[in-house]
Amino acid sequence: MSPRKSLSAATAAAQNASARSAALNRRQFLRRAAIAGGAFTVPLIVPGRVLGLNGAVPPSEKIVMGGIGIGNRGSDDLRWMLPEPDVIFVADCDPQRSRREAVKRIVDAKYGNTDFKLYSDTREFLATRPDIDAVLSTTGDRLHALMATWAMRAGKDVYSEKPSAMTIAEGQMVVETARRYGRVYQTGTQRLSEANFVFAIELAKSGRLGKVHTAYAHIAPWDAAAMRHDWLAGQPELPKSECDWDQWLGPCPWRPYNAEYCRGGWRGFYDFHTSCIGEWGAHTFAQAQAGLDLLDTSPVAYEYVDNPTGDGMVTHFASGVKMILSRGDKYWHGSCGMRFDGPEGWVSVADGYSRPEVSNPRLLDDFNKIVGDYMARTQRPMSHVRNFFDCIKSRRLTVAHPVVMHRTMSTVHAANICMWLKRDLKYDPVKEEFVNDAEANRLRSRAMRAPYMF
Amino acid sequence: MKTNFALLLALALNAVVLAQNPTPLVTKTPDQLIAVLKSDAGLKEKSDACRELAVVGGKDAVPVLAGLLADEKLSHMARYALETIPDPSVDAALRDALGKLKGRPLVGVIGSIGVRRNAQALDLLVAKLSDDDADVAQAAARTLGRIGTPEAADALMNAAANSDAGNLLAFCEGLGRCVDALAAAGKTDQALTICDHYDDSQLPQQVRVAALRGAILLRGKDGLPLLKESLENPEYVLFAAAIRTSQEMPGADVTKLLADELAALDADHQIVLLSTLSQRADASSLPAIFTKAKNGDKPVRLAAIRALPAFNSPDSVPVLVALMHDPDRDLARAAQESLASLACPEADSAVVKLLGSADTQEQLTGVELVSRRRMTACVPDLLKAAGDADDQVRPAALKTVGELASPDDLPAVLILVQTGKTDEDRDAAAQAASALCAKTDQPTRCVPKIAGLLPSAQPAAKQSLLNILGTIGGPEALTAIRAAVSDDNPQVRATAIRLLGSWKTADAAPALLDLAQNAKDPADKLVSLQSYLQLASDTEIAADQRLAMCRQAAGLVQRVEEKKLLLSVLGGIASPDSLAMITPHLTDAETKDEAAAAVVSVAGKLLKNGADAQTAGKLVEPLQQAGQAAANPDLAKQAQTLLDQAQAKAGAK
Incomplete structure (x- = not known):
């Protein structure tokens, strides 16, 4: 007998009449479910x-x-x-x-x-x-x-x-x-599962750079923060068996079919894309926030920059630490770069580095130790997909679990909204709302097109 | 994974297009936007108006937007605007639409009511739970979940009995949302009732997982018996759900429960439990983990050993040290890896003990761990081990000295360079010394100390010292090496000449040329010439300087091998003057292929660099000759291609 059938007295007493009647109905419900068929029927009986x-x-x-x-x-x-x-x-x-x-x-x-x-x-x-x-x-x-x-x-x-x-x-x-x-x-x-990036993140967290005060995060060198709202010229839709345009659009506003969208030409459009900030910020904000040990929150302030891309935007965390968006290769050479600055040194890395760049070469002496210790302590391998598969089996949180995604993408969205509204913004990461800015708050969600809804 | 180049290129090309038309988020006032919606503007214009009203629209926009909810083409965009308008008239409009719409517009409106959590729509939504359109019924179920009041939860529970089976997951999702909302509102009992209600083996696993999670967490401490029973449940899915849920539960009692389960479950379950215990890093579970590490199935033992670093406990040290002697290499290696990551003094002590062991394998393991753990305090021990009797221990210790020691340790290492028993020892010591010099702000300051040892050093040690000087570089080191080319010992001389040939600057060229011209030993002459040409191939040196070196070497070259080497160097110098030196060799049967290749190389570089018409004209004849001389058809074809280019360019004059 399940312990849930022998609940504590207090809990058992709380099972009201409504629940009891529903329990009977549940059996009926399940019986019907068991005999139902069809493509969309969930198989209920077979474990x-x-x-x-x-x-x-x-x-x-x-x-x-x-x-x-x-x-x-x-x-x-x-x-x-x-x-x-x-x-x-x-x-x-x-x-x-x-x-x-x-x-x-x-x-x-x-x-x-x-x-x-x-x-x-x-x-x-x-x-x-x-x-x-x-x-x-x-x-x-x-x-x-x-x-x-x-x-x-x-x-x-x-x-x-x-x-x-x-x-x-x-x-x-x-x-x-x-x-x-x-x-x-x-x-x-x-990159949260690549040795060079892990080293930089762990070094920043270790205190070897002093208390890190600034992180820099790379945003993509193509597209802009401002988005397209136009439609490409309509073309005759293909048969659904070739391209189901309605499904392709999913929750996004309807627009006429154009093959270019399906070939990757959806980037840059407001309905489909998260701008040059999201393109790489999805990576680099996660990297930067990991090094700042702030993966469970988002910046509380975003300073608008009067340029097309968000390059140079300063964001502030509640702790006073800054994260600065950077589009070029001022702080690194390569894609998806990041850098941490502290009073006692800095570390910088991007794709293609044999080893991270550091303010003092001696910081690299401990590269193998830092990465090795991280892997042993967390049981996270230097393979992002392997970490996923390991966690499927262990049921542990992955290195880039939902909260990491959500908080760092919240940073992306807030930075985009800052650029779109062309003004400084303040954000409350506890309430997950902008402070005293109704318009910004209205951009936190978009109505989804039926039936592609949550 | 790196973003592949093709994708980056495609994106970059896209950017050219995409950068064309970014537009502001809002382009019109609310009144203008409302006017667009009331006009006979097209679908695009009206869609845009709705999108902008989502940001700036107010109460005034609600009536016209509500009027669009029944419009198949604009219904979504009307909701797009309405969902974010902070006025209660929106809720009324959405409720009103519930009774008028069908199909997708209705599904959408139901969803928007959920986003706005409009509890006043409860009765209307309940009616939709039994709608014939499955999408409508499912949307209603999910939306009631978003509303999440006790009444919504009751309605969902009761309606579930009369719903179609295909709607099950949507109802469960709605109820799951209700559980969260009720729990957040402090209505734990009702939330628990829902969770317990869905404890049924006939339900889809994800529903059971969700229900079990709620049932455990909502009970707090009283949920531990259910957690325990679920961990022991023969259905793996419930075990996995319980494990996942336990990760949301802090506390020593949870840890104890998990650790106690280790003894009873099979290997797969134990491995997962061990991983979870590692994540908790609660030292109270260590004895149970130690037991699993020492005995049992190999996969479980590995999991137990790998669980230990997270605890960073000194208690793990003796266990891991013992396991490093396990006859199974995988287990021993895993234990070593785990010990390597423990940041506690007890682990350091264990490693030092290994380093001082009489057993060679233990010593080697100790050296490896000292390196992996970056135990700089062990440098004296390493230096001592560098004098060990074992041939494997000495170089391993010296290698680690190079990694960990400071420049202050250089004198001790230089002694080892001089006293090394084997070539391998001396090489290892020399590499360690070079590493220590490189750690100083000015490595060249180490040169006098090293050069001063040369006169008294034995030939073998002298070679090692010279190698150190070669890695440091600089004028003083060059002088010392230059002097060594006069050494009595031929191997010392050869080493010095080789070092001059691999010098980082052209400063070594005069010395090499002098040796190539004047060395007493013909072998030294030859090696010097080869080294001179090797230096001339260094692209870090200016092209004209390299060409001058080639001219000097040309007068000394006699053997075919050196001629080919010279041609190889000339082929790397993009200058018509190098062609002039190459072309005479095109008629020599022994060098014509190499000469043709050199011509093609030089001509290719010049044309690629944008040679002017005059330069291109100078390429024509050598390329014609190269094409004729080349025995390799591919080479001949390349020569012809370049010839065509050169002629075209020269003709353009």
């Missing part, structure tokens, strides 16, 4: 363990993966994941036929068979594949949070590419859903 594990994978077993919206970037993630010995990909879902078939070619070639299944409808995919434990979601920005939420509600763990939320409200929903269903979630900020 997940029989068909697959559906999100609960013991250490000795394989993780069954599915894909959602795997395109160019997603294929990189897929190729990164496929060699993992305890992972098997079984299906992909994409509203674009050419993309899903390209994924099938990759996976079939890897496994030497044609077992890989394809889906075009996400809701059908999630509802009919309880054997899938986790999904790799690499849609465009516009769908990341919704796909993650839907997948977690379906019992899947989720690796989501970045930027993983279009608004502050979307991030909140990802956090809430992951927590409610006990799901493992990783946002694709892979």
Whole structure:
């Protein structure tokens, strides 16, 4: 007998008449559910363990993966994941036929068979594949949070590419859903699992630079903070089997089909993209906030800069520490750079470095020790996807778990809103609202298009 | 993973397009926007107006927006504006629309009511829970969850009984939201009732996971029995859910419960438990973890060993030291890795003990750990180990000296350079000494100290000292090395000549040239010439200087091997003058291929660098000759391609 049937006296007394009548109804409900059929019916009787594990994978077993919206970037993630010995990909879902078939070619070639299944409808995919434990979601920005939420509600763990939320409200929903269903979630900020970046972060946290007062975070050198609101010229929609335009748009406002969007030309549009700030800020704000040990909050003030990109924007955390957005290579040479400044030194790193740059070469003497200690202490490997798979099995939080994603993307969104409104903003990270700025607060969410809603 | 280049390029190209039309967030006043909506403007204009009203719209905009809710094409954008307008008339408008709409517009309105948490819509929403349109019923369930009042929760619970099976997850989501809202409002009992209600093996696992989580957490301390039972549940999914939930529960009693479970469960469960205990890092669980580390299945033992660094406990030290002797190499290695990461003095002491061990393997492990842990206080021990009897220990210790010692330790290391028993010892000592010199602000200040040892050093040690000077560089080091080319010992001379050939600047060139011309030993002459040419190939040296060196060398070159070396160097110098030195070799059967390759190399560089017509004209004849001389068809083809370019460029004059 479950202890929940022998609750403490106080709790048992609290079970009111309403609940008792509902309990009877529940049986009826479940019985009907058991005999219901159809593509969208959730299989209720068969435990997940029989068909697959559906999100609960013991250490000795394989993780069954599915894909959602795997395109160019997603294929990189897929190729990164496929060699993992305890992972098997079984299906992909994409509203674009050419993309899903390209994924099938990759996976079939890897496994030497044609077992890989394809889906075009996400809701059908999630509802009919309880054997899938986790999904790799690499849609465009516009769908990341919704796909993650839907997948977690379906019992899947989720690796989501970045930027993983279009608004502050979307991030909140990802956090809430992951927590409610006990799901493992990783946002694709892979530099949090790369030795050079981990070294810089751990060095900043160690006090060896003194008390770090400023972090610098790279924003993308293309696009602007200001966004496009125009529509590309309409073209005849393709058959749904080729490209389901309604699904492609998802929760975003409707606009006429144009093939350019589907080829990656969605970047720069307000409805689809998080600007040059989100493009790399999704990575670098997480990196910077990690080094500042402020991954559970967001800056409290954002200083507007009168330029098109947000370059040089100073953001302030409640502790007085600053994070400055930087577009060029003033502080590093390479992509997704970051830098930490303290009274006793600095460290800087970007992609392509053999080792981070430091104010004193002696700081690098402890490189192996710092990275090695971090890995041993946290049990996090220097592989972002491996960390995800390990956590699927251990059920521990990933290095880029939902709160990390949400708080650092909140920083992205607040910086964007600051640029769009062209004024300084103050933000309360506890209430998650802007202070005395109704317009800014109205930009924390966007109404979602039915039925692509939370 | 690095962003791939193709993607970056595509994005960069996109940027050219995308940068064209960014527009401000708001372009019109609220009145103007309302006027657009009332006009016969097109879909785009009206959509834009709605989007801007979402930021600046007020009560005045509500009626016209509400009027669009039934418009299939504009319903979403009307909600887009309405959702954020902070006026209660919006809620009334949305409620009013509930009774008039169907399909997607209705689903959308229900969602917007949820976003605004309008509890006044409760009865209307309850009615929608049994709607024939599954999307409508599901949206209503989720929205009632967002409202999250006790009444909403009751309504959802009761309506679930009469709902279609396909709506189950939406109802459960709604109830999950209610649980959160009720708990936040202090209505724990009702929240618990919902969670316990969904304790049913026939439900989808994620629903059971959510319900179990709530049932445990909401009970606080009283949830521990349920946590324990769930950890022991034969269904893995509930075990996994319990583990995940336990990670949200602080407290020693939770740790004790988890640790106690270690004894009863199978290997997979134990591994997951150990990882969770590691995350908690509560020292009270260490004895249980030690037990698992010492005995049992190998995967569990590995998990236990790897769990220990997070505790950073001195109590782990003896356990790990003992495990480092385990006959299973994986276990021993894991123990060593874990010990390496413990930041406590007891771990340091254990490592020092290993370093002083009579057992070679222990000593080597000690050296490795000293390095990994960056134990600078162990430098004296390492220096002592550098004099050890074992051939493996000495160089390993010296390598670590180079990593950890300070420049103050240089004299001691230089003694080891002089007294090293084997070449490997001396090389290791020399590398350590070089590393220590590099740690100083001005490494060249170390030169007198090292050079001063040369006269009394044995030949083997002398070579090592010279190698140190070679890594330091500078005029004083060059002088010392230059002097060593007159050493009596041929190996010392060879070392000195080699070092001159790999010198970082052209300063070594005169000495090498002199040796190539005047050395008594023909072997020294030859090596000097080769080293001279090697120096001339250094692209860090100015091209004209390298060309001058080649001219000097050309007079000394006799053997085919050196001719080929000279041609190789000339091929790297992008100058018509180098071509002039190369072309005579095109007619020599033994060097024509190398000469042709050199011509192609020089011509290619000059053309790529934007050679003018006059320079291009100077390339024509050498390239014609190279094309004819080259035995390799690919080379001949390259020569012809470059010839065409050169002729075209020369003709353009």
